[in-house]
Amino acid sequence: MSIDSLPDEILDLMFERILFIEDVISCSKVCRHWWTLAQRRLNYVNYLIACVSVKDVCLYQGRKFIFYRADKSSYQYMRILPNLKIIDVEKSLDREEETIFLRALESRQKIKGLAYPYYEPEGPCKSMFLKHIEMFAPGYLNNNNDFVINLCSDTIRQLFFEDNYVAIDDIISKCKSLERIHIHHHEGARLMTYNGTPSESLQYLELDVTYFYCPDTCINKFIDVCPKLNSLFLRFSDTVYNFIPSKSHKSLENLVLEYYTRSKDPKPIKWTNIPIFLQKVPNLKNLAIRSCPGLKDIHIYDILTSCPNLKLLDLRGCSDINSESDTMINEIHQSKDYQIEILTGSYSKLPLHHHEKVVCQGFDFMKHIFHKSWKNIPLFLTHD
Template identity: 25%
Template sequence: MIINELPDDCFFIIFGLMNELDDLLNCSKVCSKWSHLIAERTRNVKYLIGHSRLFEGGYRFWSKAQISSKSQIYPLDYVYYRTMDPIDGPFLSTLFPNLIIADLCKEFYAKVGARLYISNAYKSLKGIILPYHDSILKYCDKLEMLSIQYDHQYIVHMLLFGGLMREHDIKQLHHWDYTLDEFAKISVRFQNLQRLSISKYEGGKADGCYDGFELPRLKMLELNIDSYEVEFIYYGFQFILCCPNLQSAYISLYSNRFFVVDSCEHESLQDLVLSFNVDDVDCNELEKALIKYPNLKHLALDCRYLFNQNLKNEHVENLVCILPNLVLFVVRNCEGVTQEAADYIQEYNKLHGRSIKFYFDQNYHEIQSDWPQLSTKYERISHGFDFMKHCFLKESHQLPIFLVPNED
């Protein structure tokens, strides 16, 4: 029996095990029958994802060995790529007619004829990941998720003047190599924005007090903004006040001095991760900032980059007392927090009728079994608009670019 005499069902099983673009393209060129079957296989693909990780200097593709070890990462509606060979853009849009998210790294973008691809596929696209600025966005009139490295003037141009993109449609915005000051200069309101991620790793001028538009529907915020300034005041907590319905935040701190508005509390925030990237922490400043979130339920303090371990047991004990709704408290990579703090919280629970779950370096391994719904898996795209599941236990560089809401 020759292979082409196999029934179509067998081919569907074989092709269903393929989720690398190179393999699918090569098989589609074998004969007209295979081309038709590959088209059926790819009709329901929703996500085209670069088999890469993002580093400060750009993209670095996984090796074949790494790909083999990660072959079970993606289900049938994902296809990933490593190819650097030229690909016909219109053909690619025919291959994936129902694509929802396109992850276009710079190298792939140049080889694939991405403008032609997007211009043919834009009707189904809801999310796009671009490493640099391009007029490609003028083809996208239904985008809800956008990951970019653009200057603010270009965003204004594309949203208001140069294209069909509508700012009120954008629900998730992922900026890298950007600052809050630059975001404040964007003259669009993003009234329906639900998740905002801003990062700048190389450092720039420190942000000042935020004076941009309020974000009334923002639910998730991720800030990872470094500065070349040795000492500066961090205004991220002031920015949170401009997001009145914010529920979850992941803040990477590069300063131990925080600007806090004494007269205001934020009652919506329930989930907070603070990742310390400074030599020391002013624990009095920290308490002053956290007391402004009386309804905080889940708090994680990650001291991975803390060289001066001055976060101690007594500071943990103070935080438990000033946060009346806390139920999950995690302190990672901190030698100054010991079993003494755990014993105190256990006794505090008994005395005050609380049920705070506390994890630190000595019992951190238990959190996976106690909270199996919280993921630590690296994903560029995660399913479910759920901060606790997809962000709470991860390091800042592991956070997903997009959170795709589950379909009802």
């Protein structure tokens, strides 16, 4: 019995399990029948992802994903993926390749997401305007790259920066449709003294301020002009927690405070300001205060009394929280009409590579971001 005697339904399932686009192309050259099967496989693809290691492949499931080997140029595959929505560019392109790539990208209106950290700010590409790009991860930028945001500022809904961008407030002001911002290493003060226009559409903000040393580190001025902010992930290292919003934020429902230090013997965090902050977010439903030295059982009472609508409290990685807190939790449960889920114990921080995923399906903070450590947050969340 030859493989071609199998029904197409079985062969289609077999082709769906071919994970690398180079292998699908090779199979398409076997015969006309296999060419047809390969075309069906490629027609399903929405996401073209660079494979840095074998572990990357295990993270994704479904026929919408396909991988290319990182030593190849992803733009060469765009023409055979008619329904491509997100492209992950791993290999740096030379000037000629980049021009070809961006010209092709301009004509592909279905492509909504671009992870491309190697953009060169010179040459004919300056005339481009990518009206259709909604998700952009430009990586490490500097003053010479500011025009790249102008290419797609009208439509951008998600921005994922690897490093601090000195004109981040200018970018936010230009991108009127922003729903999510992630700054992986924030070292500047532009958000601390934000004077841009209100960000009326921003729902998710993820910010690492561990590299920014300032005795009065806060971003309340920016938060105050984000009336629809629903979810905040803040990674910090200062033991004196100074992020206290100046006004009440009723839209904020999900909050992650992740403490990070390079010290092997971290100093206990000073607890005083955190309850004050929690009182500014009266509708908070899901709260994580992770890996905070000095967070003790007695502080659970402060948290639960400050957050009357809390449903989930994640205290994993807080070494001073122990089983003695169970009695207090039970007492609080008895005084409420509903149960609060409380997570304690160890917290794994094992990134598979720099980011766990390029894309997660579903614009859902709780599903794709809340439970992850900082280095595992995906580049993009789709609205699929």
